Amino acid sequence: MTSPMSCDDAKGLFAEYWSGSLGEREEIAFEAHIAQCEACRRDADQLGALWRNLELIPAEEPGPGVRARFYDSLAAFRQGMESAPKRSLRDRLMALWPAQPAWQMAISFALLVIGVGAGYELRPGAAKIAPDGQESSQIAQLRGEIGNMRQMVALSLLQQQSAGERLRGVSYAYQVPASDTQMLSALLATVNTDPNVNVRLAAVDALRAFGSSPVMRTAVIQSIRKQDQPMVQIELIDLLVDLHETDARPELEKIAADGQINEAVREHAKVAMEKLR
């Protein structure tokens, strides 16, 4: 049997009692204490009433300029970052290296095969680079195979069950040429249907590489209202602004006027419309 609660013990439980967030056992012990302690019962009742009334003090709202100032500062900060020296080549390569040993081994093996193949093809006596500077057909074929391998790895990773693996798949998409329509379709499908918000956001970022594709631009415009997460919607709007996609204006206008859409997204759409004027 537990010993009865003291007034000192009770002091640490009042706030949760007022908020109704005490655990069942604690609440029973606390109520047993206030039933036999008049001073604590008075505190529980009177301070509790004040605690509830605190909620009636209306929240002060900041002025509308706060949001505009923040987005201006953020844009300036991003601009400052972009003009700063980029990450080193080593850091960028390290970021692409997969964390899972199975993928590390698979890629190491593929690179070994490619290395041996390239060494064999380039050995003395094998086909040489054409004198007019054009690459030999073998080298071109090899490049094509590497491209195919990257595409295959990216597409298969995008189908994985684990969100981490799908994120890795998105990062591989950066290695695929911007003309790869299969990759573009896979990324668009990810943006529209992936259950994980982080994967969707990463896919939106990866779409930037396909900025010259009208198909991609149209799909992005159509995707905004399909999204259930404001963060993804904001990211898609930002992408359209960065691409100076003026065709997005009618859709942004609809979004800004749609009361069903998150307020922050509507505000963002309005700002984007101004930028795309």
Next chain:
Amino acid sequence: MNATGQVTDNAVMARVASGEVAKMAVLFERHHRALYRYFISMNRNRELSEDLVQDVFFRMLRYRASYDANQSFTAWMYQIARNANVDQAQKRKAEVVGIDEFDDRRAEPASAAPGPEEIAAKGQNIALLKRALERLPDDKREILVLSRFNDLKYEEIAAMLGCETGTVKVRVFRAMRALERVYFALQKEKSA
């Protein structure tokens, strides 16, 4: 992800820390109102509070690399907010907005269609309670604002203040007792 399907603050801030600074917009939309309420409760100055909100987000961008994704983002953010408030208080000569003028600019509290007398009495009580809160010492007002208005968990306040969670709960209780004393003193003053 949290229970409402949103990406957690910690995860978003981790992305900001890794260089995706545009994601700070998400955290701004989620927290700038609560931060503003914290500042306005502490310094009673609208313009300064708006500046401090900007300052907090700028500091978070600037010191993003120091963010530890294993710790509560909210506690980290309010720690920065506290520092910004203290720095500012040291710099400035307090420019306090008069209480009555301040009250005039507020929206009325929402209620379920009470009669005019009830509205008046309730409004007076709330105005008095608000005035009592303003008269509390900074540390007591701060702990009530954080726990009652800004919905910080006691664990987060403890991490922010560098003390035990149990100490925070006892301090909330003491702050409420102090608030009650000031509230009744004001009520007495008014009826005298």
